Amino acid sequence: MNLIRLALRNIAGSSFRSFMVLLCALLISSMALTTGMILFGADNSLRLAMERLGADIIVVPEGAADRIESALLLGHPTQSWMPASVVDRVAAALDVQAVSPQIYLATLSNASCCTVSDMFLIVFDPRTDFAVTPWLEKTIGGELRLGEVIGGTDVFVPAGEETIKLYGYPVALKAKMEPTGTGLDRSLFLTLDTAQEMARVSKTKAEKPLSIPQNSVSAVMVKVRPGSNPRAVALNISVHIGGVTPILSPDMFQSQRKELAGLRNGVVMALMLTLVFSILLIGLVFSMAANERRRELGVLRALGATRSFVFRVLLYEAGLLALYGGVAGTALTILAVMLFRKLIIASLGIPFLVPALPMLAALILGGLACSLLTVMLAAMLPAYRTSHEDPSIAMRE
């Protein structure tokens, strides 16, 4: 028998009180971890999406910025057009190193039950593209051939089939990209040739033919010269080319970033309130427990326990409960967040990807620390008062 085993026995002996403190610790660690996972996960997602797009500036038709951002972020397909001549004009702008046009299309909605409906199709020009092509080189060691596509991580070929049918045209899923947690995970990337072939075939094979406007593009991806100021380049483009909106990478997904900031404030506020109420509740529970156990603790003092020993026993009890609750809360949270990730995205309207392992580990430790600190802090005053009480008074009824 030692101090820790005594603390463990004491916890087991007062199951209701212990359960209440454990529950508080569980809620605290759960809430702290959920907050961290969602906020850092959303940041992670946006960052990966930006990397996937690969451009310093995306030039889109005026007024279409929000729709296109929403399409890229949440996978809600959209179509918007600007004249193809914009591509050359942007290429000629000051400090522009490379440009590549993209066309955005959507599949038919309510497609067969087990494929992804409302899929966002991103058509790129392999001759000028600088985002997807390097990835293709690295992954499949070459280019996409006619009829081949690459998909986001959630795209799949229906069971029992070898191709995905888009507008009646079968395409082969050549590779899948790493997850970003955004709508890009449910998007297909295909070359201009494949898209045009698809449009041609759709006239006879699809329920509704695919129409790609001639000499039109949906967006122009822009890479600026190294060392130049992207903001200045964007300003230059918006001043000299009418009817377009250049979106800087860092400014991309502004509305989602604002939502995220709003969510962050709200969630952090909720976390703070939870911590405060938990400290009060746990403090109350511990005070009640200490009060009920005054006589028992007085007996320990009579048997030779020092004030410090009694104080440490009570703190150990608090710490063990915090640890158990914290670990349970952490396990439940990770399980829930991973399982319900898509529901979280749909409910909050922001993209979200579980943070990478090092960040996740840090968040877990943070959640556990939160739980431990809260419970210990709450228990400290009752523990001190009880341990320093006159034993003879403590033992009186």
Next chain:
Amino acid sequence: MIVLENVTKAYQVDKQNRVVALQEVNLEIPRGAFLVITGRSGSGKTTLLNLAAGLTRPTAGRVLFEDMDWGSLPDHRQSLLRNRKIGFVFQFPSLLPSLTALENVALPRIFDHGRARQGAYERARGLLRSLALGDKLGAYPRQLSAGQQQRLVIARALLNEPEILLADEPTSDLDEQTESEIMELFQRLHASTGITIVLVTHSTQLIRYGTHSIKMADGRILPCPPAEM
């Protein structure tokens, strides 16, 4: 062994009310005595016992334990003295409900960092066997009768081979037969080991078990007839 010099103890019940539990008490408890303290409820018996064990400080006067003033000792030293030299038998149920009989008896040893803990369980087993509780080592207090629990408390009090045993109304919750069994146990202990025993009780019947007795009332020790002390 224990000396109370002009000791007064008052408790502040609330802002207006003050209860004087002991008034100018002078008492010397010699080593090897079996002192029985009698008196009605509220006479100050328990307070005297608590002062003797250093569990509370006197409002006035001083309490010496083996010539050491309790009040001058720091907390860790007081705790060590209580642990090694004093055994306590309480009036109320004082066993930890979440520990087994064996663990309860061995409990005092975990407070003493200077002594080996391994021997505690051996000694506890021995004590329990000697008190006819050898088959109850793994039982929890709620599974034992009142008499068994009290014997358990006595075993715990004896774990560290104390020099003095302080017993506060140890038989108040017991029936007559069990009471006499416990009192005979104290007597045997005193006779065989020479341990000093201070036993507090409201029952004057128990005076015959001791070598000395005093009577208390209203926080004072009543003058005793020449034959008693």
Next chain:
Amino acid sequence: MKAIGIIFVLMALAIGVVPQFTNCSAQGRAIELPGGRTIPMKCHWTAMAAPAVAVPLLIVGGLMFFSRRRETLLALSLLGAVLGVFAILLPTCLIGVCASDEMLCNIEMKPTMIFGGAVTLGAGLVGLVLIGKTRSRRFTEAAGSD
């Protein structure tokens, strides 16, 4: 053990009720065969099978609330854990749900059953450990003096 009983009951309700409203048939979706006939999807059958796990789990949870015997509690914990495993297997290996990630059965039904099953399994295992640690009642509670 009452806490574990409560967890079993809550998870049973989640496992049994949520699939009834989040499978594709409940959303009016079905597989259309060439002849025009429709047949339910896999998630429909998973939802039908869910009460087969949920109802026994509900009973087990209720019994845990009132049982005191160590052996009974051990058996109930084990049974709960096994039912938890089945709740996980139903939407994953045994029957399954729709393949598409955006279907409601994938977003809500499957995670709920897996989560409920995992929590049930965990609670059952914790129950086994905690009850296993308690000594069996070799001593009858004595009343009065010895």
